[in-house]
Amino acid sequence: xxxxxxxxxxxxxxxxxxxxxxxxxxxxxxxxxxxxxxxxxxxxxxxxxxxxxxxxxxxxxxxxxxxxxxxxxxxxxxxxxxxxxxxxxxxxxxxxxxxxxxxxxxxxxxxxxxxxxxxxxxxxxxxxxxxxxxxxxxxxxxxxxxxxxxxxxxxxxxxxxxxxxxxxxxxxxxxxxxxxxxxxxxxxxxxxxxxxxxxxxxxxxxxxxxxxxxxxxxxxxxxxxxxxxxxxxxxxxxxxxxxxxxxxxxxxxxxxxxxxxxxxxxxxxxxxxxxxxxxxxxxxxxxxxxxxxxxxxxxxxxxxxxxxxxxxxxxxxxxxxxxxxxxxxxxxxxxxxxx
Amino acid sequence: xxxxxxxxxxxxxxxxxxxxxxxxxxxxxxxxxxxxxxxxxxxxxxxxxxxxxxxxxxxxxxxxxxxxxxxxxxxxxxxxxxxxxxxxxxxxxxxxxxxxxxxxxxxxxxxxxxxxxxxxxxxxxxxxxxxxxxxxxxxxxxxxxxxxxxxxxxxxxxxxxxxxxxxxxxxxxxxxxxxxxxxxxxxxxxxxxxxxxxxxxxxxxxxxxxxxxxxxxxxxxxxxxxxxxxxxxxxxxxxxxxxxxxxxxxxxxxxxxxxxxxxxxxxxxxxxxxxxxxxxxxxxxxxxxxxxxxxxxxxxxxxxxxxxxxxxxxxxxxxxxxxxxxxxxxxxxxxxxxx
DNA sequence: TTCAGTGTATGAACCGTTTCATCGATGAGG
DNA sequence: CCTCATCGATGAAACGGTTCATACACTGAA
Numbered sequence: 001x002x003x004x005x006x007x008x009x010x011x012x013x014x015x016x017x018x019x020x021x022x023x024x025x026x027x028x029x030x031x032x033x034x035x036x037x038x039x040x041x042x043x044x045x046x047x048x049x050x051x052x053x054x055x056x057x058x059x060x061x062x063x064x065x066x067x068x069x070x071x072x073x074x075x076x077x078x079x080x081x082x083x084x085x086x087x088x089x090x091x092x093x094x095x096x097x098x099x100x101x102x103x104x105x106x107x108x109x110x111x112x113x114x115x116x117x118x119x120x121x122x123x124x125x126x127x128x129x130x131x132x133x134x135x136x137x138x139x140x141x142x143x144x145x146x147x148x149x150x151x152x153x154x155x156x157x158x159x160x161x162x163x164x165x166x167x168x169x170x171x172x173x174x175x176x177x178x179x180x181x182x183x184x185x186x187x188x189x190x191x192x193x194x195x196x197x198x199x200x201x202x203x204x205x206x207x208x209x210x211x212x213x214x215x216x217x218x219x220x221x222x223x224x225x226x227x228x229x230x231x232x233x234x235x236x237x238x239x240x241x242x243x244x245x246x247x248x249x250x251x252x253x254x255x256x257x258x259x260x261x262x263x264x265x266x267x268x269x270x271x272x273x274x275x276x277x278x279x280x281x282x283x284x285x286x287x288x289x290x291x292x293x294x295x296x297x298x299x300x301x302x303x304x305x306x307x308x309x310x311x312x313x314x315x316x317x318x319x320x321x322x323x324x325x326x327x328x329x330x331x332x333x334x335x336x337x338x339x
Numbered sequence: 340x341x342x343x344x345x346x347x348x349x350x351x352x353x354x355x356x357x358x359x360x361x362x363x364x365x366x367x368x369x370x371x372x373x374x375x376x377x378x379x380x381x382x383x384x385x386x387x388x389x390x391x392x393x394x395x396x397x398x399x400x401x402x403x404x405x406x407x408x409x410x411x412x413x414x415x416x417x418x419x420x421x422x423x424x425x426x427x428x429x430x431x432x433x434x435x436x437x438x439x440x441x442x443x444x445x446x447x448x449x450x451x452x453x454x455x456x457x458x459x460x461x462x463x464x465x466x467x468x469x470x471x472x473x474x475x476x477x478x479x480x481x482x483x484x485x486x487x488x489x490x491x492x493x494x495x496x497x498x499x500x501x502x503x504x505x506x507x508x509x510x511x512x513x514x515x516x517x518x519x520x521x522x523x524x525x526x527x528x529x530x531x532x533x534x535x536x537x538x539x540x541x542x543x544x545x546x547x548x549x550x551x552x553x554x555x556x557x558x559x560x561x562x563x564x565x566x567x568x569x570x571x572x573x574x575x576x577x578x579x580x581x582x583x584x585x586x587x588x589x590x591x592x593x594x595x596x597x598x599x600x601x602x603x604x605x606x607x608x609x610x611x612x613x614x615x616x617x618x619x620x621x622x623x624x625x626x627x628x629x630x631x632x633x634x635x636x637x638x639x640x641x642x643x644x645x646x647x648x649x650x651x652x653x654x655x656x657x658x659x660x661x662x663x664x665x666x667x668x669x670x671x672x673x674x675x676x677x678x
Numbered sequence: 679t680t681c682a683g684t685g686t687a688t689g690a691a692c693c694g695t696t697t698c699a700t701c702g703a704t705g706a707g708g
Numbered sequence: 709c710c711t712c713a714t715c716g717a718t719g720a721a722a723c724g725g726t727t728c729a730t731a732c733a734c735t736g737a738a
Contacts, residue, residue, distance in 0.1 A: 061693095062397040099453075286596070402694080404723080
């Protein structure tokens with residue numbers, strides 16, 4: 001084995017020594033090569049190659065202050081909705097030669113806080129976050145410390161933070177209206193905790209739509225809170241729905257992963273969809289239309305959502321902006337039956 | 340608007356001044372609180388709160404040298420396979436109180452190189468990467484500079500880098516064998532470029548399985564190279580398969596997203612699955628079993644893959660280790676028809 | 679010959695921490 | 709009363725870059 005692990009990473013002064021110039025000159029070669037004569041530049045570059053020199057980002061950042069990295073915290077990277085958003089962010093950042101550090105909070109405020117702190121300590125330019133709590137004081141504090149913060153997928157309650165969101169009330173409302181139009185009068189809603197704003201908004205949107213259709217939300221809407229917003233959560237939630245007295249005829253799911261779980265449980269229980277139970281998802285992920293029972297779902301402009309968020313983050317001018325996109329109900333067989 | 344953006348982030352010396360102690364003491368309060376008397380500690384903490392002080396990670400890292408962050412570069416964060424791997428990594432890192440910076444190379448070597456450099460400059464403890472190229476010299480160079488590097492989802496060609504992988508030859512071989520057993524004698528393989536090792540290995544595995552079943556791989560295997568390893572790529576690839584003279588009777592897909600695209604195209608063309616064309620996927624993602632035609636797929640221990648990779652990265656002892664997991668063929672109706 | 683101007687290179691200050699040798703005060707033991 | 713640990717706090721030296729005022733060497737013009 002001929003690999004030799006170096007005792008220490010080469011520093012700029014090692015390069016300077018080898019090339020027979022000052023550290024300032026090496027720094028200039030790195031950052032403003034035009035201010036250095038071709039001969040010197042070449043000599044320095046040779047030394048850099050020889051020593052396999054990689055500049056220390058911390059040192060650079062410490063002195064220069066700037067960094068071209070942004071952080072994003074989403075609820076769950078394993079959820080296609082969030083990864084699509086992340087791709088949108090990445091694409092916009094790449095255009096500006098910035099890079100993204102991505103992390104998932106798992107809906108746990110402590111985890112979110114930990115990543116927020118990590119990012120802040122490392123001096124990211126800004127943060128995009130899907131808050132795990134309804135309260136965003138801690139984010140406002142970060143903003144007050146001079147970082148740019150953009151709320152993802154939820155409007156800002158106060159007016160100090162910019163946000164990019166989709167109208168969740170409208171999305172859930174459209175879904176509810178659709179179900180009512182099909183004759184459903186009692187609808188279960190597999191939802192996450194209301195501390196997550198999207199969940200609260202969707203519940204409200206449903207209730208409002210039911211009310212304006214002349215139904216009493218108290219009876220027409222049965223909200224079932226699930227612990228995790230994925231397929232497993234959906235399975236467990238649906239089992240509880242099936243046990244309900246005065247069983248609902250439709251189940252609305254807070255996202256498509258949850259709906260996937262619902263479909264699974266219904267199939268296992270031998271209940272036909274939609275005749276025995278209609279199912280609606282949310283997000284319209286790639287595979288929603290390809291399922292055994294193609295899923296009616298609320299489509300959101302995911303990629304664009306991330307893209308605009310990054311856009312806002314990079315925006316020079318510091319005004320607070322709220323962007324709201326409109327969702328679109330995509331109707332498929334999980335509510336209408338074989339077409 | 341009462342928000343005041345501070346001129347400058349508070350530093351440790353601001354805290355020291357306000358608390359009437361030295362910077363060394365503040366640092367001690369931060370890192371070894373037990374060495375500071377309760378009274379002083381309290382005073383310092385009050386000052387920290389007052390100034391809303393957040394330590395500067397760059398400075399800390401510059402001086403202390405260490406950092407508890409690892410980087411991972413995968414081909415595409417929007418692919419469930421990679422996000423599951425990422426979750427495995429995150430979970431293991433979290434146990435060790437480390438954090439993850441995640442990025443996707445999009446299968447582009449330049450993008451990969453850019454992120455590698457970024458991570459290295461920022462002094463991550465180690466890197467886990469799914470290489471976008473067959474050549475890993477650049478990764479060995481990083482290793483030689485003292486960082487830990489673990490190859491993800493592919494065995495190391497040389498023996499200088501640790502790796503965690505799934506036996507791709509075996510996985511593809513099992514799928515091919517299964518298809519041959521069903522009577523297929525001409526199989527299309529929607530594959531990515533062979534510069535990606537997994538793709539090359541899977542092609543080899545299929546060819547070997549076909550040969551050992553007594554078929555001539557030259558004729559029995561039609562490899563169709565697709566540009567992007569997702570649903571769109573699968574759709575376009577399948578269109579090309581349908582145009583082939585002597586049309587294959589089965590299509591093997593390099594991953595489930597691709598298979599999703601294949602199913603889509605087949606349905607649009609009115610070709611029944613599997614009677615008109617059998618389809619096999621790879622990865623066995625969450626929704627594989629719930630599709631209109633449940634998908635036969637090769638299951639890989641994704642979460643475990645990431646978990647073990649992070650494990651290796653954190654491992655104190657620096658020996659080179661290769662971990663290989665065995666995949667498992669999950670047979671469903673996309674090859675066997677209605678059960 | 680002198681001088682202003684230009685293009686390069688220099689070296690020290692600085693960024694915000696950690697670390698460590700040192701120092702003063704305090705209390706115990708002889 | 710003196711010594712010696714012990715404890716808490718101090719202050720300055722790193723860490724590895726960037727930046728900027730300054731020096732130096734030429735060139736061409738007056």
